[in-house]
Amino acid sequence: MSNTAPLAGDLFKELRFAEQIILTMLKHMNTAQRRAAQVELDEAGISGEGMTRYHERRAVLHRAITATAPQPQTAEQSKGRASF
Numbered sequence: 001m002s003n004t005a006p007l008a009g010d011l012f013k014e015l016r017f018a019e020q021i022i023l024t025m026l027k028h029m030n031t032a033q034r035r036a037a038q039v040e041l042d043e044a045g046i047s048g049e050g051m052t053r054y055h056e057r058r059a060v061l062h063r064a065i066t067a068t069a070p071q072p073q074t075a076e077q078s079k080g081r082a083s084f
Contacts, residue, residue: 012064019061022052 026034038051049055 008064012061012068015057015061015064019057022054022057026052 029037034051038047041047041051047053
């Protein structure tokens with residue numbers, strides 16, 4: 001296992017937590033609060049497609065899940081292996 005694997009796992013975990021925190025906070029914010037947050041994020045240059053960067057975050061989460069999913073073996077990889 002490489003030295004970056006634990007870091008990547010921690011980053012992925014934190015991104016998933018951030019996703020849940022953002023979505024939960026949005027449920028409890030009124031329109032004026034959301035608007036104020038949007039202005040502040042726009043001024044900071046980090047809004048992206050929307051104030052929560054939902055699509056950008058979802059794309060990264062999808063890539064991380066895909067990259068860490070077990071890959072099926074090819075016929076060549078499974079040649080010569082005993083099946084139990």
